[in-house]
Amino acid sequence: MARVLLFGRLSDLAGWRDREIDSPFLSALRSRLAAEDADLGQALAGPGVQVALDQVIVRGDAPLNARTEVAFLPPMSGG
Amino acid sequence: MIRLTFDPFDPGALLSEFCRDRKEVGAVATFTGLARADTGSTTILELEAYPGFTEGQIGKIADQARARFTLDDVLILHRVGKIAPGEPVVFVATAARHRRAAFEACDFLMDYLKSKAPFWKKEHGPDGARWVEPKPQDHADLARWEKETST
Numbered sequence: 001m002a003r004v005l006l007f008g009r010l011s012d013l014a015g016w017r018d019r020e021i022d023s024p025f026l027s028a029l030r031s032r033l034a035a036e037d038a039d040l041g042q043a044l045a046g047p048g049v050q051v052a053l054d055q056v057i058v059r060g061d062a063p064l065n066a067r068t069e070v071a072f073l074p075p076m077s078g079g
Numbered sequence: 080m081i082r083l084t085f086d087p088f089d090p091g092a093l094l095s096e097f098c099r100d101r102k103e104v105g106a107v108a109t110f111t112g113l114a115r116a117d118t119g120s121t122t123i124l125e126l127e128a129y130p131g132f133t134e135g136q137i138g139k140i141a142d143q144a145r146a147r148f149t150l151d152d153v154l155i156l157h158r159v160g161k162i163a164p165g166e167p168v169v170f171v172a173t174a175a176r177h178r179r180a181a182f183e184a185c186d187f188l189m190d191y192l193k194s195k196a197p198f199w200k201k202e203h204g205p206d207g208a209r210w211v212e213p214k215p216q217d218h219a220d221l222a223r224w225e226k227e228t229s230t
Contacts, residue, residue, distance in 0.1 A: 007127060007129060007197075008127060008199030008201075008210055009199070009210040012210075048212075052132060055135065073129070073197060074199065074210075075213060076194070076196060076197050076198055077193065077198060077199065077212055077213045077217070078157060078169065078193060078197075078198030079112050079168065079169050079196075
């Protein structure tokens with residue numbers, strides 16, 4: 001089971017911030033989340049949303065193992 | 080040192096501590112960012128981080144600043160959680176042999192923190208809450224340093 005984390009406006013939109021989801025690939029995880037919640041699926045694919053696997057930013061698809069931490073990161077702003 | 084804190088902090092005390100026992104440094108520059116009320120439209124600022132990842136990403140940029148500006152030391156303290164207007168949100172201190180490097184490193188680090196550091200910022204006000212994303216000016220501020228790198 002991958003651990004999926006949503007940050008910023010994504011967690012407000014989805015109504016959750018932390019879930020265990022079983023999925024072999026990042027692409028399959030995206031499809032599954034989009035099938036459950038079309039608005040969330042669209043937001044996750046939106047401009048400026050990055051993905052970190054085990055705290056490392058990735059681009060494109062990637063395999064997930066049972067303990068992968070998948071974080072969806074909308075545009076960041078500190079200070 | 081990079082640290083996130085849920086608690087209010089005293090920038091003056093941090094500066095005193097940062098300057099202690101430095102005999103060769105010559106220059107310390109600091110920046111303190113305060114939460115702004117925006118004439119009443121923001122009653123509380125809320126900042127979210129990704130613990131571990133956020134400190135790691137800031138650490139990478141602090142290492143870049145150390146190398147680029149030949150710093151002796153860097154301190155970055157950033158609030159997370161709910162912050163009232165007027166309270167410090169971020170404190171950056173840089174130590175170098177000469178003032179120019181210390182000033183520039185502080186400026187560089189703040190431009191990075193505004194638009195690239197893993198924080199998500201929500202403003203709560205009388206009209207509800209809104210997520211704040213980097214403004215075009217924030218990207219332009221950061222781009223100044225990229226231009227200088229590529230030349």
